[in-house]
Amino acid sequence: MIITNNLSKNYGGQTALDSLNLSVKTGEIYCLLGANGAGKTTTINLLLGFIEPSSGSAFINQLNVHENPKATKRFLAYIPENLMLYPSLSALENLDYFSGIAGKKISASDLEVFLNEAGLQPEAFNKRISTFSKGMRQKVGIAIALAKEAKVLLLDEPTSGLDPKASNEFGLLLQKLRNKGVATLMATHDLFRAKEVATHIGIMKDGNLKQQLVASDITLQELEKAYLQTMEYKALAL
């Protein structure tokens, strides 16, 4: 569902991403780990078509992202670190607006079903987003992905700033989407959550994908060790 072939991005001689080869299949959750500046957000920006690659190519649902920017966006949903919706609109209205401009006409009752499925309390449906916590906004973001019937979900550090309960709920929602066959690529610093939700984990450093791991094959401690070794941090941290 998500494929990158030697995907690279340079900014004036500075390499932000170096020949990334990645594949995320239907029903997989791929977590990209790495320090700040490792190239995680650049990868997501390239997959969203926000920036042009210096070389290589990215595919979503077998369509080249940079040749078919509008078509590929029909299949994907995106949740940034701080999901900013329209504060003076309610959750229902935001969902209606974003699914509407994405070309989905959905009845009010179905919109409520999506919000419910995303884990938002019914009493919050008609409340303005300005009163929502970050966790509640993320749930509306998931509802947008559900309403769009997205095949691909791109997440850029979605759990940062969430309390453990909200983070756990978010993880459960990702599992739900996984069961629906959504391919998810999540950039995160959160090793624990990555181990919890991912099927595959990639560790990036300086624009390179240094390691790819199958989440079920390793423990959290092994993941942490692999991460620190990749980052060349001292083992003292263990």
Next chain:
Amino acid sequence: MFSYNFKYELKLLLRSRWIQLLSIILLLLFGFSTFNGLQKVEKRKKDIRAAYVEVQENDEKMLKLLDSVERGMEVSVPRWTIPTSPMAVGNYHPRVAAMEPQSMAFIATGQADLFTHYVKPKVSGNDFAMNFAEMTSPVQLLFGSFDLAFVIIYLLPLLIIAFSYDILSAERESGSLRLLAAQPIKIHTWVLQKLGLRFFWLTLLVVCSLTLVFLVTGLNPLGQLGVFFGLLLLTLGYMLFWFSLAFLVNLGVGNSARNAVMLLGLWVAFVLLAPSLLNQMGNTLYPMPSRTLMINEMRNLKAEVTERQDEILDNFLRDHPEYAINDTTQFRGFYHRYMASQRLIKEELSPIVDAYEAQLKERQDWVDQFKWISPAVIVQESLNQMAGTSTQDYENFRKQVVRFAVGWREHFMPFLYNNKNFTQEDYPQLPKFQYETKAYASFATVPILFLISVGLFTIGFLFSGKTKKGELLTSS
């Protein structure tokens, strides 16, 4: 996408109180400026009415005097003002040559601040030196008039700027632009739709506010549908121009503060600088010959002519033998010489007057040629034309007055040179002035404004096609 933008843009505007705020501001601005304009028009009408009343009262006195004189009674007025003398009637009982305000005069003060709306040409007066200038407060001239034209040209663009400067940058700064850009839409189309919808709502508010203000102030828009519709179209064309600039700036510049500064800079350039520059350049390239010099020239000529009045009168009577033949008294007094020399003065002064008018025309032509550099200039001109207060209207009035003054003088010439008394029977034949309006208003400005706006939108689209989405999302 459009139906969703339409639905939610209105909700967002209502919830942010923009629609309510704009409605109140527009009603206040249109209301006050219309009231102000109507007050000025009312004053103008009152002044003209007072002048007519004064003439009527003078005429009644004149007819009573004539009646007394014709009955052989003694009258206690200075000899030279007794109306049996045609020159006394021509000088002391002039008619009012008035330029009545047109029905839409209240929308633009135009030149009305600078020129008088009625004159009383006298038989011995100089047509060229007739004073059309109105005494005006310099402070009033400095700040201009708070009329509808001022609101439309100066203030409406500021409201549009406040309403549209941050359409894209606010989304970028709040972070919602990334979510929008992740949808299968084109950002510049989305911006255009948002601007289009704001244009639509502002248009609706302008139409409603103007109609309401017109109705409240007792003006019936349906009674003057053509002019009202023209006024609306012109306003919409001008609004569209500012929205097209906002579109370009939204796509091209960056953060909200910079967008606002950029648009305010354009406002200063188009609304304040361009008209002023045009005026200054017109003055420099085609300086107006001094009116004082022209009057001095006239006085010199008069002094020179006075010395040869007898010779001039002889020449005049040779040219007009009908006066010499019909007059049995052959009396020739001051006015006979004076009026004959006036004709000569007029002939000799005509090259100076022609040069003055030619220079004025050249300057006007030059300004007309370059007025397109600023839509504010062409909208002001069009509104003045609609109101009947444009330079052309006052020039038309001046020409009609000069023509009337000639007619007034000519009317008394046979009386003067035939040494014939003016009688009560001659009173109904006195010439009367009737101002004939000319329609200078041209709706050509409207399609031109729309074309300029469409051109700017097209440039915006071409420009946005070359802008990478990443730049839109990240530039500041």
